């Protein structure tokens with residue numbers, strides 16, 4: 235029938251198996267908790283970044299007014315285009331740029347950290363260039379700034 239001696243000889247192996255399974259469960263649980271912690275931190279970081287990147291519409295308009303609707307790098311402006319052809323200035327796509335980029339700790343809440351750029355210069359500027367570096371690098375074939 236049932237061999238108790240054989241069962242007794244398997245007990246150390248079963249004990250070992252239980253320990254291995256328990257250890258695996260502990261490791262899996264710890265890894266799960268660690269990854270949840272990392273994901274939560276990452277989400278918090280992303281939320282923080284997007285909050286600091288945000289620029290209120292009123293601030294954007296104030297920046298454009300202050301900079302007289304003129305790109306602070308290449309100097310193209312609504313007035314310049316309107317002089318060429320009345321109404322053309324409305325087609326100039328201006329953007330409010332973070333002078334000190336969000337990734338480097340700048341914020342969109344501070345109007346002094348914002349400047350008016352045309353879309354082309356803003357694409358060139360990206361996150362880690364200064365205005366002068368972009369100015370040295372671009373060649374649009376025409377210069378709007380009177381120097």
Ligand SMILES: [Zn+2]
Nearest residue numbers: 305308352355
């Ligand atoms: Zn520009």
